[in-house]
Amino acid sequence: EVQLVESGGGLVKPGGSLRLSCAASGFTFSSYSMNWVRQAPGKGLEWVSSISSSSSYIYYADSVKGRFTISRDNAKNSLYLQMNSLRAEDTAVYYCARDIPPRKGMDVWGQGTTVTVSS
Amino acid sequence: QSALTQPASVSGSPGQSITISCTGTSSDVGSYNLVSWYQQHPGKAPKLMIYEGSKRPSGVSNRFSGSKSGNTASLTISGLQAEDEADYYCCSYAGSRVFGGGTKLTVL
Numbered sequence: 001e002v003q004l005v006e007s008g009g010g011l012v013k014p015g016g017s018l019r020l021s022c023a024a025s026g027f028t029f030s031s032y033s034m035n036w037v038r039q040a041p042g043k044g045l046e047w048v049s050s051i052s053s054s055s056s057y058i059y060y061a062d063s064v065k066g067r068f069t070i071s072r073d074n075a076k077n078s079l080y081l082q083m084n085s086l087r088a089e090d091t092a093v094y095y096c097a098r099d100i101p102p103r104k105g106m107d108v109w110g111q112g113t114t115v116t117v118s119s
Numbered sequence: 120q121s122a123l124t125q126p127a128s129v130s131g132s133p134g135q136s137i138t139i140s141c142t143g144t145s146s147d148v149g150s151y152n153l154v155s156w157y158q159q160h161p162g163k164a165p166k167l168m169i170y171e172g173s174k175r176p177s178g179v180s181n182r183f184s185g186s187k188s189g190n191t192a193s194l195t196i197s198g199l200q201a202e203d204e205a206d207y208y209c210c211s212y213a214g215s216r217v218f219g220g221g222t223k224l225t226v227l
Contacts, residue, residue, distance in 0.1 A: 035216070037165075037218075044122075044206075044208060044218060044220050044221035045157070045165060045208050045218045046218060047215065047216035047218055050215065059214070059216075060215075095165070100171075104153060104155070104171040105153075105170030105171065106210075107167045107170065109164040109165055111164055
């Protein structure tokens with residue numbers, strides 16, 4: 001079964017850091033670009049970051065550029081999001097999602113992990 | 120990276136058809152045939168309904184269809200059913216990715 005499972009969410013103080021992980025199974029992870037998408041409470045979806053299959057191409061939303069870092073380990077079938085200098089407005093459910101190549105849509109989503117930034 | 124524009128809400132009766140619009144610019148929707156549509160029920164992860172503008176993933180009902188004209192993409196749902204009641208989001212490739220603000224579909 002094709003599956004993505006996020007972990008690493010939690011409560012963190014403003015200015016703090018958190019590292020999210022996404023474990024992939026059931027498909028050849030190294031062949032796909034991957035994304036992080038977030039959803040603040042009661043709000044819509046917001047694309048956060050994308051990484052190509054070999055990590056050659058990386059993109060960020062302006063709202064997280066310079067604070068978040070996306071990475072992957074194809075040997076471990078895992079995607080990561082390092083989040084630094086966290087702000088209250090980063091509070092959201094964070095989803096990882098697989099791309100239909102090339103960039104045609106996101107066809108597999110995880111269940112999400114919740115990040116709460118609060119003092 | 121301005122969000123794509125979707126109506127906040129649409130509604131229809133069972134059996135009817137509805138269309139949700141998604142308006143972007145010549146830099147995103149208008150430049151690429153790479154619009155996708157997602158259905159999200161409360162508390163659930165989004166589900167891909169349409170990709171590459173008009174293609175349906177395996178398992179998605181043929182009551183869902185996508186199209187594009189200029190800078191506006193559209194999702195049409197025909198033969199509305201109660202289970203179609205959900206939030207719908209469009210997304211376009213634009214060098215990076217940009218989502219619409221979402222549309223709440225109510226089945227009356």
